[in-house]
Amino acid sequence: xxxxxxxxxxxxAVKAVxxxxxxxxxxEITGLLGPNGAGKTTTLRMLYTLMxxxxxxxxxxxxxxxxxxxxxxxxxGVLPDARGLYKRLTARENxxxxxxxxxxxxxxxxxRHEALVDALEMRDILDRRTEGFSQGQRVKTAIARALIHDPxxxxxxxxxxxxxxxxxxxxxxxxxQLKGEGRCVLFSSHIMQEVAALCDRIVVIxxxxxxxxxxxxxxxxxxxxxxxxxxxxxxxxxxxxxxx
Amino acid sequence: MSTVMASKTRRAGTAFTVFLKEVRENLRDRRTLTSAFLxxxxxxxxxxxxxxxVQVNRELDKADQPLHVPVIGxxxxxxxxxxxxxxxxxxxxxxADPGMAVHKQDADVALRIAADYGKAWRKGEPVQxxxxxxxxxxxxxxxxERVSRLVETYxxxxxxxxxxxxxxxxGTAWPVQVAKRDQATPQSRAVLMFAMLPYFFVITLFMxxxxxxxDLTAGERERQSLxxxxxxxxxxxxxxxxxxxxxxxxxxxxxxxxxxAFAVVGRFIPAEKLGMELDLGWHxxxxxxxxxxxxxxxxxxxxxxxxAFAKSYREAQTYISxxxxxxxxxxxxxxxxxxxxxxxxxxxxxxxxxxxxxxxLRGDGVSGEQFVLCLAGTLxxxxxxxxxxxxxxxxxxxxxxx
Numbered sequence: 001x002x003x004x005x006x007x008x009x010x011x012x013a014v015k016a017v018x019x020x021x022x023x024x025x026x027x028e029i030t031g032l033l034g035p036n037g038a039g040k041t042t043t044l045r046m047l048y049t050l051m052x053x054x055x056x057x058x059x060x061x062x063x064x065x066x067x068x069x070x071x072x073x074x075x076x077g078v079l080p081d082a083r084g085l086y087k088r089l090t091a092r093e094n095x096x097x098x099x100x101x102x103x104x105x106x107x108x109x110x111x112r113h114e115a116l117v118d119a120l121e122m123r124d125i126l127d128r129r130t131e132g133f134s135q136g137q138r139v140k141t142a143i144a145r146a147l148i149h150d151p152x153x154x155x156x157x158x159x160x161x162x163x164x165x166x167x168x169x170x171x172x173x174x175x176x177q178l179k180g181e182g183r184c185v186l187f188s189s190h191i192m193q194e195v196a197a198l199c200d201r202i203v204v205i206x207x208x209x210x211x212x213x214x215x216x217x218x219x220x221x222x223x224x225x226x227x228x229x230x231x232x233x234x235x236x237x238x239x240x241x242x243x244x
Numbered sequence: 245m246s247t248v249m250a251s252k253t254r255r256a257g258t259a260f261t262v263f264l265k266e267v268r269e270n271l272r273d274r275r276t277l278t279s280a281f282l283x284x285x286x287x288x289x290x291x292x293x294x295x296x297x298v299q300v301n302r303e304l305d306k307a308d309q310p311l312h313v314p315v316i317g318x319x320x321x322x323x324x325x326x327x328x329x330x331x332x333x334x335x336x337x338x339x340a341d342p343g344m345a346v347h348k349q350d351a352d353v354a355l356r357i358a359a360d361y362g363k364a365w366r367k368g369e370p371v372q373x374x375x376x377x378x379x380x381x382x383x384x385x386x387x388x389e390r391v392s393r394l395v396e397t398y399x400x401x402x403x404x405x406x407x408x409x410x411x412x413x414x415g416t417a418w419p420v421q422v423a424k425r426d427q428a429t430p431q432s433r434a435v436l437m438f439a440m441l442p443y444f445f446v447i448t449l450f451m452x453x454x455x456x457x458x459d460l461t462a463g464e465r466e467r468q469s470l471x472x473x474x475x476x477x478x479x480x481x482x483x484x485x486x487x488x489x490x491x492x493x494x495x496x497x498x499x500x501x502x503x504x505a506f507a508v509v510g511r512f513i514p515a516e517k518l519g520m521e522l523d524l525g526w527h528x529x530x531x532x533x534x535x536x537x538x539x540x541x542x543x544x545x546x547x548x549x550x551x552a553f554a555k556s557y558r559e560a561q562t563y564i565s566x567x568x569x570x571x572x573x574x575x576x577x578x579x580x581x582x583x584x585x586x587x588x589x590x591x592x593x594x595x596x597x598x599x600x601x602x603x604x605l606r607g608d609g610v611s612g613e614q615f616v617l618c619l620a621g622t623l624x625x626x627x628x629x630x631x632x633x634x635x636x637x638x639x640x641x642x643x644x645x646x
Contacts, residue, residue, distance in 0.1 A: 048475050050471060074477040084464075084469030084472050084473070088272040088273060097265045103477075
């Protein structure tokens, strides 16, 4: 479970995150939705302790991220906005490197590795160097690398960005599987169909603030719109930065 | 409980995991490999052998070869000209303007004998022989010296004969004689020529680690892989330690190759022909390696520090090439300024290594105290550099590329 309380982060005069609070529960998929530049990536970066908040608190499974960042990172699986694979290493070597950094047992590594490779359908690319991978292959490798230590909590920053329809569908199935395993899945997106199709709970962020935190049905009811897209536009107050 | 312990020990080795991965990844990069193991370490020795050989051959050639000198008025002094011929001088046809001939580099040196030479000689009066040369043309100094010595020797012989003819001892005219006692040893003569050797070693060290240093910090940030890396439960200093170790391993390998090459190539340097003695063997290699050890860490930390400041790979490359100028300073200083080494100088990074290597080359050996000063001084500087780099590695901005 990930709990975020009143997060603030400013870069100079720009308030990127200005009082964000929400909770992402185990066994649920929580979507962080907002236009480009709303503060999604900065919020997530504070969750996985890459950035320190100016104010506020992040609790992952009850552990404060500023008090014990290493313990928090151990229970998190993170797909950052920057995928950053090592081009001169194969997909397998990329995954094994992170497994060793996580300090997991070799036997566990092999088991976990097999399960992920099957779930992500990436056996055919395992022993190729990642240089020249397609966007979809890159995301698969980066996700396998991020989840090799079997984390309870999964953070995915715009996971479907740049993927084709087939890859997107595969990824959605995978996220449903993670949810089915009882994990806490938190992902960001600026694509509303995706959020609507997947999420148990939607947190809408605009201009660094949370403007809605509901189930998809409740959102429709709240805005009086039957169409989710219209509901979002109404909540955010403008159509700026929202892709269909 | 035991699994927790095992997991802990595995995590303790994370710096080693980072090290292994960086080494493996960079062994697959052709540019890094060529720079660290081929061009970097081998260019120095090759260049060196070529330079030394050219130098040696030139010196030897000059001593043996006949020297062509335009002589004006050779007909007035046939005996002098004969004496010059015996000394290996070939008198050439006279030129109209000897000064211009030397100036235009048509001749290295020219000789003019006055028309009244014969008359004055017979009267026993001093006669004049003019020597035209250009002292700013360093390469002709040997030729000038040779001609002028031959003329002087001839004059002295003739003078001595005149004194004897008048019943005087030849020594009367030269009451003081200078006896030269050159204290240079064959090794110390070599030092003059090999003053740039320490710089070669530092450059090799530098080049060996350079691409890694750039790749592991600026490159990794540019490729956006630092962010996922830092999302792992590993303290950043451990990641830095692993990366520094990889840089050190590459630059050390580079240095080892260059020392090996010098040891092999040293046998083919005809130093003894110049009256020099050069020992680039195992003892020399060992001493250099030991002196350089803390410098390896210092350079790795400095390169990483500089690369961490840069926003891109290219920018890092520019900064690091500027950093390459720094090790030139002590080498240039020692080559052009005759400094007498003080004890404290050994504690100064780069300068200490420079002095130590030169001393070893001279055949004097490096004393224990100098070793300790050199190693301790550089190690202290290296630790400071590592500390600053570690501080920089903790910064929030480091991981964020866009």
